[in-house]
Amino acid sequence: MALTFLFILLFVFLLLGVPVAIALGGASLGYILVAGLPDVLLIHRMIGGIDSFPLLAIPFFILAGHLMNTGGITTKIFAFARSLVGWLPGGLGHVNVGASVIFAGMSGAAVADAGGLGNVEIKAMRDAGYDTDFSVGVTAASSTIGPIIPPSLPLVIYGVMASVSIGELFTAGLIPGLLMAVALMIMVAYYSKVRNYPRDQRMQVSYIFKTFQSAFLPLLTPVIIVGGIASGVFTPTEAAVAAVCYALFLGVCVYRSLTWRHLVRVSIDTIETSAAILMIVASAAVFAWILTANQVATILGENLLGLTSNKHLVLIIMLCIVLVIGLFMETIAAITILVPVLLPIAHQVGIDPVHLGILLILNLMLGLLTPPVGMVLFVLAEVSGVKFERCVRATMPFLVPLIIVLLLVTFFPALALWLPQMLYG
Template sequence: MIAILFVCFFVLLFLGLPIAFTLGGSSLLAIALGSEMDLAIVAQRIFSGSSGFTLMAIPFFVLAGNLMSSGGISRRLINFCNVMLGHVSGGLAMVAVVACGFFAAISGSSAATAAAIGAIIIPEMLNHRYERNFAAATVASSAELGVIIPPSIGLIMYGVAAEQSIGDLFKAGLLPGVFICVTLMAAAHFMAKKQGFVPSEKSTGKQKLAALRKAVLALFMPVMILGSIYGGLCTATEAAVLAVVYGFVVGVFVYREIRWKDLPKILLDSCLTAATVLVIIGCSNIFGWVLAKQSVPQLVANAFLGISGSKYVFLLLVNVLLLLVGMFCEAGAAMVILAPLLAPVAASLGIDLVHFGIIMMANLAVGMVTPPVGVNLYVVCDSAKVKIEGMMRYLLVFFAVLILDLLVITFVPQLSLLLPHLLA
């Protein structure tokens, strides 16, 4: 049955089927051809895997991100960051990184961050004579923060798959996300300085206050979301609902950039995105169930422990595995497939599963900027009108920085676990 499952999986994947159909189809064929079980189990597992209360946070966070993107928040965030940092050498590149970090704390999606920020900051960087490929590479690399800085859809998927607290995962993701943001800013600064890109004029105190006044509602949204979760006032799902209400009120009645006729498109786009994620989760549930029935998690655990009983060797092997998987598989799908397999091994070695979730997410986030499946690359290629090969010399520098970040996040667990312990 396992042989049928994996043969069907790779055949369907090679044929180019969407990952949800690949997961569900291979599971269906494995059950139909390799066992005498009732096929109704497929529908039951898909439904149960996508109907949990925790998963309700996903469509609400997607909708909140779309509301705030359409409501002008991304532009106000960029203007505020530019006023504060634009006068530094490579300031606009640093603004791109910071803006991605702020928007990540709203959207929970890497691709959404790349699209929303890239559409505004890349033309601005080109106007200031930044090299086109450098601008695109900066946004693509920084947008990976969308799946690390909470609220992160990927962390929600891990929490469901590994049965961990979403609130604890959100707490654990904040400091690593800020750490990655700072290192990417430093890399962008030094590359821009070496290239000789001209900074903007330094803003006056009056201009800074004006930019802050215009952006204050946008800046308050991530504070509201994370503060309500960290303070124990809301679950992740309830905070997502608050974010939708806040985004609607600000976009329609305060900024007035969302018109009533825009709402059907915003709702439709949000439904399509959320449905895609939930179908993947549902299909991965039956895929994982088949693996569990065939004791594959135990086989994987024995294979890893057979190599070495050291948790440090295990973590190093997991980093290599996830970086390779991230190159060929979408982060969300990889998370729901691999988390049930790897988390039990991590737990048996005494690794905190909240910390392990951050390690997995940080690794798979790098896959967002590595060919051939790097979603962020294709998003910014469209915005900047460049090709992936043109960005490679800059991407390699950012990639090296991200690898160093991964090592720190992996082997310094306090970075991830400090906030969960302080806010317990």
């Protein structure tokens, strides 16, 4: 009875457009009151949900991404990517993907990529005569590489929830992230041939060297983060602090592009974003506790394994569940709710938790590109001045290569597990 009330209340809140954090917290409070539990339990569980040292990485990675954006780092990255692949047919489309791969090693968030690089990329493509729909579509799809290639905010959340090494998750995301980039570049090449898109410029080794020199220090950011974690020099949380220190060093001392006014604005933006994310994590922690206490995972697992015990079929069913939830729920909230439910099932059929984490994030990235939630689409609609509905239509074709990569990583776990096994044994 109380559990049914929980889901009905959550559905009503979401239908009314209530923010996800409040919807989850309000539904959980309703359950607690109906079940006759003390209402102070809500606060205790919320505090417990965010009382975790690894979660400190979230505000620091967000701050590092904001500092890179505000400090003009994105333009240097875009120029370097342009010199590398701009000579290909449909050059700026390839540049779009390449810049996202590079920026992914700094921000860890799709929305940061879309909001930071998106403005630069779409303007450059429009000025060069590319279709607006193509420009928006490839920008939206390439931004989802951000949470796969380390550092990754969703992988930090998953690692905390699943008690899995964040270092292993970070290294596991490298190959799938690069596969996403290759798949999107193949799609760009196809469109370029069909629509006869031009090359951006001729390949010039001198220009590549010049832009590399300009972008060299920013390009060291992912090397510092991933290298430091893999070598054991610092933890993922400490790596986030190192990323902030390095971003400050570049913006204040090297490029002198960050002023006190910039730092104040960046700090305020970081506080707002971090508070929103951690509020979702806290509310979802209560919701997840209720599901665990009512043995929802056990019941779902028994029903699912009653249908089939085949590992691959179980994976397909789980991916379908995640896809549906990703359509209606924000990524962080979906992770915190799904992990307690899906992880026990994964253990029963022998799915590696690191593999599950990569699949979960890859799948939820599709939700960022689809209505009704589609956060990346909302950001790009704002950045590009294109209506949301048109952004949706423009992005749909680019879901195909992303789904292909998801299926490849699903059926060939070594694509995600080989690197962490090599580094961590």
